[in-house]
Amino acid sequence: MEKLHDVAGEVSQQGAPIPCDVLTGYLGSGKTTFLNRFLKSSEALGTAVVVNEVGEIGIDQVILGEVSDNVLLLDSGCLCCSLNGALRETLLNIAAQAKRIGMPLRKVVVETTGLAEPLPVLHSLIGDRALAGYFALGRVITTVDARLAAEQIRMQRETARQVAVADVLVITKTDLVDAAQVSAVGTMTIAMNPRARRIDAAADNALHAAFCEATPDREPIAPLEALAHQHEHGHHDHARGVHETxxxxxxxxxxxxxxxxxxxxxxxxxxxxxxxxxxxxxxxxxxxxxxxxxxxxxxxxxxxxxxxxxxxxxxxxxxxxxxxxxxxxxxxxxxxxxxxxxxxxxxxxxxxxxxxxxxxxxx
Known part of the structure; x- marks a missing residue:
C-alpha cells in the first residue's frame, strides 16, 4: 500500500474538487439496485464507486462489478465505526489511479451499509484536511422503501437520521404499494426533512435527478415558500411516525x-x-x-x-x-x-x- 502523502502528491489540486455523493438508506431499501441502474447509464461515465458492507464477505461490490469496473470495496465493517483512514486512503488512491491512466474522474459515489450512522461519513467528506482540494461532499442520497418506511422510521433510529440529513430522497418499490401509501410516505418524510427533493425511483428521470443535477450546496434551501407550507402541513396532520422518532x-x-x-x-x-x-x-x-x-x-x-x-x-x-x-x-x-x-x-x-x-x- 502506498504511503498516503505519496498518493496525495500525485493528485492534482487544479480545478474544482471532485464531488462525493453519499448513498445511504436502511437495509433492503434498494440502494444497490438504484446505483446499479445508474452505472449502466451513459451519465455514469467517469464515476467511481466505493462500497462498504458489514460482514466478512462483500456482496454488493460483486453485484455492482457486473456493470462497472470502477468499484472499490472498503475493508469490511461499518463506515461509521472506522471511516476516516480507510475512506481517505481509498479516495486519494482513486484520484491517483485515474490521473495515471488519464481517466477523467467526474464523481465518486460512496455507498454505505444500511446500518451506517450518516454523520461520521459527512464529517470525513467535509472536514478531512487530507481530502480538502481534491474531494468535496456532493449530495446525500437516501433510499426509502415505500412498503416499510413508516415502520422503519418509527422503530429504526438509523432510518430516521438517514432521512433527516438527505438532500435527495429516493422512494423505492412504489410499484408494490398503492397511491395512498406512497402519499403517506411522502408526507411523513416532508415533516422530517422539508428541504430534500423527493424522487420516485421508477420515474424516467430518477437517475439524472438523483445523481446529476446541480449540487445542493450551491442552492442549499429552496424553494422556501413550499417549505413553509410543507412543514406546517406535515407536523399538524400526518406525522405520527415523526413525532415518535x-x-x-x-x-x-x-x-x-x-x-x-x-x-x-x-x-x-x-x-x-x-x-x-x-x-x-x-x-x-x-x-x-x-x-x-x-x-x-x-x-x-x-x-x-x-x-x-x-x-x-x-x-x-x-x-x-x-x-x-x-x-x-x-x-x-x-x-x-x-x-x-x-x-x-x-x-x-x-x-x-x-x-x-x-x-x-x-x-
Missing amino acids: LVGAESFWIDGDTSWPGIAAWWQLVVERYGARLLRCKGLFRLKETQAAVLIQGVGTHFYPPETLLRWPIGDNRARLTVIGEALERDWLASSLRALRIDEAGLLPRNLDELDRILPGQH
Whole structure:
C-alpha cells in the first residue's frame, strides 16, 4: 500500500474538487439496485464507486462489478465505526489511479451499509484536511422503501437520521404499494426533512435527478415558500411516525445581513441547547463585512469553515437556514436567531437568558 502523502502528491489540486455523493438508506431499501441502474447509464461515465458492507464477505461490490469496473470495496465493517483512514486512503488512491491512466474522474459515489450512522461519513467528506482540494461532499442520497418506511422510521433510529440529513430522497418499490401509501410516505418524510427533493425511483428521470443535477450546496434551501407550507402541513396532520422518532427539520428566512461574530454566537447557542441531538445545519448568509455570500454547514456539534460563494444563488436574496435534529423546538430556534445580530467577537451566549442580556430589548 502506498504511503498516503505519496498518493496525495500525485493528485492534482487544479480545478474544482471532485464531488462525493453519499448513498445511504436502511437495509433492503434498494440502494444497490438504484446505483446499479445508474452505472449502466451513459451519465455514469467517469464515476467511481466505493462500497462498504458489514460482514466478512462483500456482496454488493460483486453485484455492482457486473456493470462497472470502477468499484472499490472498503475493508469490511461499518463506515461509521472506522471511516476516516480507510475512506481517505481509498479516495486519494482513486484520484491517483485515474490521473495515471488519464481517466477523467467526474464523481465518486460512496455507498454505505444500511446500518451506517450518516454523520461520521459527512464529517470525513467535509472536514478531512487530507481530502480538502481534491474531494468535496456532493449530495446525500437516501433510499426509502415505500412498503416499510413508516415502520422503519418509527422503530429504526438509523432510518430516521438517514432521512433527516438527505438532500435527495429516493422512494423505492412504489410499484408494490398503492397511491395512498406512497402519499403517506411522502408526507411523513416532508415533516422530517422539508428541504430534500423527493424522487420516485421508477420515474424516467430518477437517475439524472438523483445523481446529476446541480449540487445542493450551491442552492442549499429552496424553494422556501413550499417549505413553509410543507412543514406546517406535515407536523399538524400526518406525522405520527415523526413525532415518535422526534427527528425533524426547521427552516427559516432571515432578514438582513449578519457577521462572523453573529454566526459564531448562534452556533454556540444551538450546540448548548441540543448537543448530540443536533444532526445537521445548512445556511446561506450575506456578511456585513464584505457583502459576500457564505454557505455554513454544521454536522453534529462540529461547525465547518464557511464557504464563500462566487455569487448569490438566483432568486430570493434573503438569508436562509435549515436545522435538522431530534426534538427541535421551532419557537426556541426562532428566538435563537437574534444571536445573528451580535457583531462583537467573543460574545457566546449559552442560553436565551444570556442572549437577552447581550441584546436587551431586541425581541
